Amino acid sequence: MLTTSLLLFLHLIAVTFWVGGMAVMHVAVRPAAVATLEPPQRLPFMAAALSRFFVGVSIAVATVLVSGLGLVMAAGGFARVHWSVHGMFTVGLVMMVLFLHIRFAPYARLQRAVAAREWPVAAVQLGNIRKLVAVNLMLGVGVVALAVVGRAF
Template sequence: MPVLPAILLFLHLLAAAFWVGGMAAMHFAVRPAAVATLEPPLRLPFMADTLSRFFVGVAIAIGVLLASGLWMLMLAGGFARVHWSVHAMLAVGLVMMALFLHVRFAPYPRLQRAVAVRDWPAAAANLGTIRKLVATNLALGVAVFALALVGRVL
């Protein structure tokens, strides 16, 4: 494999692993630990701040995924020359990006506002919405990894 495609694939996989792995860590480790150890007045600001930091990384990862993926697609000769699994990965990835943008610009700002005024029930409701959407995105991310690794043989 020439150097440029190898570098692009590395960056693409690194960004995907950060995003999907980060969602798994948040969903299965950080949030349950926060629920088990912190009362809402501490837990909800903690989770809002944690999400704020994670979302910066996700935004960067999305940029890297789009740039590296489209560049690899161009190097492969365009959509007409790639396997159907590449089309499927792009389609699912775009859905994931749309879900992220929804979370980032709808329930997350509501969570921040509720935390700022110490409206714990509203903050908890918005965090619950975020949790469900992250779980959906996590499942979609796992599906993209499956498409990337198994899709070629189907």
């Protein structure tokens, strides 16, 4: 019981950091950078902000997965859990793959373009990251709805 509560706490704190962090990046940090900074300042700033955020997301993703699987095991395995947990697991894995894609494709290209001071290339990569983060943010909100509201059905 205590173990399950601790696992759920870790699960929810990691989900909160990941989904909340994407929301802050998407609705506050990037629009503020666009409104106040020119490309030679904005693009290195966003690359630096994302590099710090992605360290936290990597830890959060690992925590969500390990704690989620721990909760499934504590409940007696996948055959025993509600369908909403199967949905959470499936969409959660899609979110994790999308994060890995962002981290190792457009984000890696953004870092290289910023290092080379190629601002138009960096701006395209940041635009790609913005769209993919928006998709993951919507999926994240959907999974929370599925996990919490889905339990009632």
